[in-house]
Amino acid sequence: MKYLRFSHNNEIKYGILEKDDVILEMEGDYSSYPSRHKHPLSQCKILLPCLPSKIVAVGLNYTEHAQELKMAVPEEPVLFIKPSTSVIGPGEKIVYPKMCAQLDYEAEVAVVIKKTCRRVSSEQAGEYILGYTCFNDVTARDLQKKDGQWTRAKSFDTFSPIGPFIASGLDPADLSVELRLNGQVKQSSSTKNLIFPIPRLVSFISQVMTLLPGDVITTGTPLGVGAMNIGDTVEVTVAGVGTLKNNVSGENNI
Numbered sequence: 001m002k003y004l005r006f007s008h009n010n011e012i013k014y015g016i017l018e019k020d021d022v023i024l025e026m027e028g029d030y031s032s033y034p035s036r037h038k039h040p041l042s043q044c045k046i047l048l049p050c051l052p053s054k055i056v057a058v059g060l061n062y063t064e065h066a067q068e069l070k071m072a073v074p075e076e077p078v079l080f081i082k083p084s085t086s087v088i089g090p091g092e093k094i095v096y097p098k099m100c101a102q103l104d105y106e107a108e109v110a111v112v113i114k115k116t117c118r119r120v121s122s123e124q125a126g127e128y129i130l131g132y133t134c135f136n137d138v139t140a141r142d143l144q145k146k147d148g149q150w151t152r153a154k155s156f157d158t159f160s161p162i163g164p165f166i167a168s169g170l171d172p173a174d175l176s177v178e179l180r181l182n183g184q185v186k187q188s189s190s191t192k193n194l195i196f197p198i199p200r201l202v203s204f205i206s207q208v209m210t211l212l213p214g215d216v217i218t219t220g221t222p223l224g225v226g227a228m229n230i231g232d233t234v235e236v237t238v239a240g241v242g243t244l245k246n247n248v249s250g251e252n253n254i
């Protein structure tokens with residue numbers, strides 16, 4: 001099943017995608033029942049699929065990416081937070097900050113939380129997952145190196161493109177993820193290569209903080225990160241989910 005947020009006649013709704021081109025509208029959010037209203041996808045605008053209170057990001061979760069950054073493979077998950085104000089949806093512009101000299105893409109598989117989640121085991125984690133989506137952990141790489149910690153580098157407005165759909169019923173142990181920059185494949189891997197698999201991450205993070213419905217865990221990026229420039233088009237594809245496409249814009253061009 002694919003969940004989405006969309007606008008239709010200037011109203012924002014939650015829905016389920018049927019047959020790839022029809023949206024079945026929900027009565028309320030994803031926890032509500034489906035209504036009787038259906039809309040052709042072509043008459044709707046797809047919005048970012050959830051409104052997280054926080055995005056919990058995992059750093060260095062693929063061995064080859066840790067090596068390319070010349071960083072040690074961690075013994076337990078390395079966590080950082082991206083603010084709720086950094087999210088954008090499919091088709092929205094990533095803004096290249098004037099403060100930044102190297103803007104990198106990072107393709108990731110993201111997990112969307114279904115219900116309040118606190119101190120769960122790896123075995124219980126699946127009950128708390130609504131589904132999976134595409135995420136681009138946009139990073140000001142020069143500022144990440146300069147600051148020594150990651151808050152500024154990861155937190156600019158527009159640095160968390162997410163979407164287009166939240167897909168349920170997928171196997172989190174083998175989700176392929178690919179990134180294309182201006183049509184060229186730059187990253188290609190699968191969650192089978194994660195150092196810490198998805199159920200372990202949900203469990204680990206839930207020992208630290210309460211996860212709320214709509215919160216996002218983004219699971220780390222594979223080998224092949226690199227720079228984006230103004231005017232570039234960047235696409236993240238997760239098999240079974242779809243493709244998240246965004247263009248990069250200058251601060252003065254929006």
Ligand code: MG
Binds near residue numbers: 106221
């Ligand atoms: Mg990342």
